Amino acid sequence: MISFGLSEEQEMVRDAMREFAADAIRPIARECDEASEIPNDFLETAWSLGLTSTQIPEEYGGAGEERSMVTNAILLEELAHGDASLAMAALAPSLFANAILDQGSDDQKKAYLPLFCGESFATGAVAVSEPGALRDASAPQTIAEPKGESFILSGRKTMVAYGDRASHFLVTARNGDSLGAFIVPRDAAGLKISGPEKNMGLRGLTTTALEIERVEVGADALLGGPEGADIQRLLNVSRTGLSAVMLGLSRAVLEYCVPYTKDRVAFDEPISKKQSIAFRLSDMHIAQHSTRMLVWQAASLLEHGEDATKAAWQARSYAAEKSMWIADNGVQILGGHGFIREHPVEMWFRNARTLGVVDGMVAI
């Protein structure tokens, strides 16, 4: 039955995350962007919220709460309303953990999930994106050659969040005609981790590059066991997650512009009273509201185990287009102030373009 109603729990999560984003994320967003680093204190504070461990079953050391992708999408929108980099950093451990939780074999769950149930921040990393022009995570150039019972991995990866401190990497690769994801320990021979990378946006979030030179992993490294995993589903989850981040950013821009236009006076009245500005705010609202509908739909289909490839594509591509458009107009509405780093809008503008082209960087 079609419904748009949030459960009481979802409302609670939304409100709590909104408060956390306002208190702990937004105030440090700019300094993290300027320093290209997120303080360890923040990662520990976010860790203490149990964003990752609460959804891990008790048998692996977690709190065993049911994972709801809709709830996680709502949560992610709220965190990203504070800041995209910090939201993605807070959820970085979930990216690896949720992939194992969703598609790992029993042995893999036993081996890896307990890593994310400890007292302090611990993370794995997911390596999906590849460097170079026109590279698409759905068609990786990284390859996995079978060698007896093992696999030899070769390729390059980029935008690997917290590769510098991850204990393990989940690396997507072409495995014959299919796609596979392989769990690679950070000390694997032939794996070179470099960084931090320097990018236009998401500067606070530390990302690394991987050079994978004939890295040999055992058969047990293949996510999901001998049958492999549904990589498209993993991509759908992360694309829906990224669309939730872009949605949070979109709402942040709009909510920053509304009071600004009411304060800013030109030609004897607040600029918000001019239709050229007011209509643009309306269009920004329409764009972010309709994005939310697509995000919820994709998350809900994923949650119910339905085919969500089309829904996730729609959510991601629409969110990418609209968040960029909203951020672009945010800069325009603030005029010169939109260009000055004193206001967060120029950062959101850079982040929007960045979020629109990355893949596999956040999970719900």
Next chain:
Amino acid sequence: MIDFRLTETDKALLERTRAEAVIARRYAHEFDENEAEMIPDTLPETEEFYANRSPAPTAGPEDTQGAVMMMLQTMGAFWGDYSVRVRRSDRGGLGNAALAAAGTDEQKEEWGNLMLSMAITEPGCGSDPSRVSTSAVLDEETDEWVINGEKIFVTTGIRATGVVIWATIDKSAGRAGIKSFLIEKGTPGFDVPHKEKKLGIRADDTAAYVFTDCRIPRTHLLGLDESIQQKNSGGFRGVMKTFNMTRPMTAAMGLGIAEAAIDLTREELVNAGIVLDYGVGPGGLGRTNAAAEKFMRLESIFEASRLTLLQCGWMAGEGLPNNLESSVCKAHAGSAVREITQGCIEILGTMGIARENLLEKWMRDSRITDIYEGTGEIQRLIIARGLLDYTRADLK
């Protein structure tokens, strides 16, 4: 709980809608080309269709969401052809929505069986209904309202058996002076001079009305409230409330047409061997066909608009205030159907403009979506006032 899955009952209901829509579509071209004729109340196949179709699935409140389904069924019907609106005249016109929203129990009883059109627009006023100049003057001696004025663009105005009109009882009071009146066809002084000629929705009998000393009983004032409040007139607001359901409904009509365009275009792309690959990620445009990419983008716009509509309908069904959302969904749908139908023609090329195919008709038919029931600009004014916490006086 957020859920986007249809129940089996919902699916069965939508299949019935589709079957009826398929029949309607067979006549779409003919009705469009013969604008001057009034289209029949029933189509040759429909009686047989109604006689033979399976009984409607009974849906309890626990397994369906009526208001959401109403939006989906409206979309489904208009996927067939816009002319279903006319043939569904037994289900009531826009005036019936106003009656339901603002009428007294006695008025609902007395007028509920009539098909009521809604007459607001005048030659000199459209988006700003406070400029209504049609007048209603009370004749105390006979206890009658005397109506004088001219109304245009009255939807289903020929077929309607009655009308709800907006008229002012005190021009100096502005918006507060505007009241709604119920008038039956055939009342002396109420003339219907012609059916309008239009870009699209030609099967719709859009009419002009002229009232010349048209006398109606005092009790025909909708809601019976004769008071004029100086600020934020309750009467005017009552009528405006009608729009919280009719705006999503017009969005649904337009989106039903847009879906027809989407479906046809998808079919042609697939027939041409063009692959629509939704698995492709950012950076993957190099692997994508230009027509496919454009189409997939239009499809996303459609889906975003469709869900925005359903959310608005869901709110109405839950009894939640949806004033802002109904403007959002109407504004979004208004832009979306323009972009989608125009874009589908661009993708298909000359096939798209040939009148024997319906795509060009869908572009013409859906163009009204962003105009009637409040233009896209009016919706954006309402949305902006909501965002900025502004009154009508703050932002015009």
